[in-house]
Amino acid sequence: MNNNFVEGKEAEFTPEEAALILRLKVFVRWRWGAIFGIIIATIIASLVSHIGFPTLPVYILCVFVAFYNLLLWHLTLRLKEVSTGLLLAKGRAIGIIHIYLDLIAFTVLMHLTGGIENPFIFLFVLHVITAGILLHYRTAYTVTTVAFLMITAMVMLEYAGVIPHVNLEGFILPYRYRQASRVLAILAALAVVLYGSTYLASAISGELKKRQRQVLKLQKQLLEEKTSELDMRTHEVDKLEEQKKHFLSFLGMAAHDLKAPLAAIQGFLWLILNGYTGQINAKQKDMLERSNRRIDGLGGLISDLLDIPRIEAGQLVHEMKEISLAEIVQRCVDDLGNIAKGKGLDLNVELPENLPAIYGSDIRIQQVLTNLVNNALNYTMWGSVTIRVSDFDTEQQVEVIDTGIGIPPEELPRLFSDFFRGSNVAVKGTGLGLSISKRIIKAHGGRIWAESPYADSGKGSKFTFTLPKRSTY
């Protein structure tokens, strides 16, 4: 439980802090190993190698080291509760305590086990490396100096006879510690090893810490950059949405204001044409009827022009729901049946039974089909217009087939462009019907195309559009 909590919190540390805590823990573990090693070495030295020296003080020292090791373990664990700002400083302070306690303990151990005679005296190098890794380089050099001074003091004091010297009997000649040149040589070698190790350790570890800080700074900088960039983009998207809303509401008002006068004009024309204002002659009637037709055309053009931006602004999505092509075809036949009959054309419908519903905008698909059938009726003098609906696995398909004048091959590629009008037709529309149909079908994820000539007669044309079933979106 407690362990989990500690690990959970560890995630919040900077890499440098995490590394420091880890190292402090590792030192405590090593120290247990060191105590074990000293006991083993002492037993081997005295019992196996028959090196004579008093072992009891060594064991007492081990107990003392074990005691402060427990204390340090406790301090290291408590360190995680320290607020983050202070953690590095406190951790280093604990590290210094580790090192100085070890220095004292190791110096005493050396003193108890032969002083300068003991080759293990070179293990001081481990302390200074530890300090070099853990501490600021200046503190590390201080530790090294203190270590060297303590060793020197011990050796000198033993040399001078101020403190007793323990001879490792049977291992080293008992007068060796008084051979000044030899003692000085060992001390010099030790000094070189200690300062050299300190330099290497602190240089490597300093470089590592610098890199860690750089990486952290870079991470932070990158995160800030990305965050501000994201904020900017979000703001831009919001602004565009706002502009789009303004634009669409502007279009709505434009549609109203452009069509309202036309409705009034057509109303007056209707009143005059229907004799509400008195008799009119044939010529007047003809001109008024032509005016009325031109206004019809203008109204259609206004609707078409305002449709295009609305479709391109992606507004169709809001109109989409489950729709039935069968119903749409039926409405189309209801609307245009009279025109077909008036021209003596057959308007055929081929619908599969139980045609499933499909996802789309009812009004817009109706608009496309009406446009296609209207065109077919306009450009067909005799014969028939056929609406054929097919149901496939992934899409439904609607074909509008006529036996009319067809489309010149060179005009086929431009058929769906804005303001394109066929060269071979007398009936002039806005030239926007097919281009709007294409936009509508594309907004549904479908395809629309034309083929001409289509019928066996080598005449006529066929327009096809598809609507994908929803699962394929």
Next chain:
Amino acid sequence: MSNKAKILVVDDDHDLVEVLKAVLEGESYDVVVAYNGKEAVAKAKKENPDLILLDIIMPEKDGFLTAEELKKDPAFAKTPILALTSFSGGDMGQPFPFEVEEYIMKSTSPKDILKKVAAHLERKGI
């Protein structure tokens, strides 16, 4: 003329009101007019019409609000309201936000408007 229905025509476009008035009076309907939503509610209360032709886009109180207020009033809950709009179906982009009896495009020929008016009145039993 007395047994002919009374129709309230509401539109801020005076010319269109005049056209509709002439068309409807031509069929001997009793026509009262209003030029904005507020006036429409007042006229409706005063004249108690059998059917209302209501423009949608009007300054201040638009047709949506006017229709909503009228439909809430028990006196007019069953009075057919035919909304006049210059929007083609897709222009609104979505269903109109309240239920009126029917939407009629302003570009619809007066002859067809008369047919629709007659049909709604017949349904109501007038």
